[in-house]
Amino acid sequence: MSRTKKVVRNIFILSALFFLFLNRSGLYLTPLSAHEHSERSIHYGPSKVVHIEDFDGGKYILGKYDKWVSCNTVDRELFFFWGFGNQVTGFENDKTKAVDYTWSASRENYKLYGIINDERVKEIQITFNNGQSLTQKEFYEDLFLFTWQAKEHELLSFESIRAYDSGNNMIFEERR
Numbered sequence: 001m002s003r004t005k006k007v008v009r010n011i012f013i014l015s016a017l018f019f020l021f022l023n024r025s026g027l028y029l030t031p032l033s034a035h036e037h038s039e040r041s042i043h044y045g046p047s048k049v050v051h052i053e054d055f056d057g058g059k060y061i062l063g064k065y066d067k068w069v070s071c072n073t074v075d076r077e078l079f080f081f082w083g084f085g086n087q088v089t090g091f092e093n094d095k096t097k098a099v100d101y102t103w104s105a106s107r108e109n110y111k112l113y114g115i116i117n118d119e120r121v122k123e124i125q126i127t128f129n130n131g132q133s134l135t136q137k138e139f140y141e142d143l144f145l146f147t148w149q150a151k152e153h154e155l156l157s158f159e160s161i162r163a164y165d166s167g168n169n170m171i172f173e174e175r176r
Contacts, residue, residue, distance in 0.1 A: 027081040031059045034074040034082035044089050051140035055109055055147060058085060062113060062145050067093050071113040071145060073106065093117070098172035099124065099163045112146040112158060121171055123164040129157055
C-alpha cells in the first residue's frame, strides 16, 4: 500500500473514532445539538426554540413544547464542545394565571423565566431580597427570561414578581 493511501486510511479511521468519541461522551459541536440530545434523552420535545441567551460558560435556550415552557442550560465543555445543562423539561403552563413562571439557580447563575397568558401584560418586574429590581418590556413571543449573577456566598433571590399593563396598572403580583 502506498504512503498516500495509508495517510488517507488513517485520517478516515481517526475521523470515525473522533465522531464515535463525541457520540458516546455527551459532547456536541453546537449548543442546539446539545439541547436537542438533552431533550431526547428524557423523551421530551422537540421544543420550539424561541430565544437563546449567552452567559459565562454557556447558553440559556428558552423554548415551548405543547403546554410546557422550558429554559434549558447548555454548558461549554473542553474549549469548543457543548454539553447538557439542567432543567430540560421546565414547567407546565397554568393558563389561569396572567403570568406563569419558575426560577432556579446553578452556582452563582440565576434565572427566572415564564410565559405571559394575559395579552394586556406589557411589562414584568422582579424585585430581589436586597431591594433591587429588574424590568422587562420586550418579550420573546409570549415568553420572558431574567438572568442575574450573585457574588460568591451571596444569596440574591427574588422576593416578588409583578406584571403591568400599558397604563402601568398592576395585573399580577406574586410574593415568595
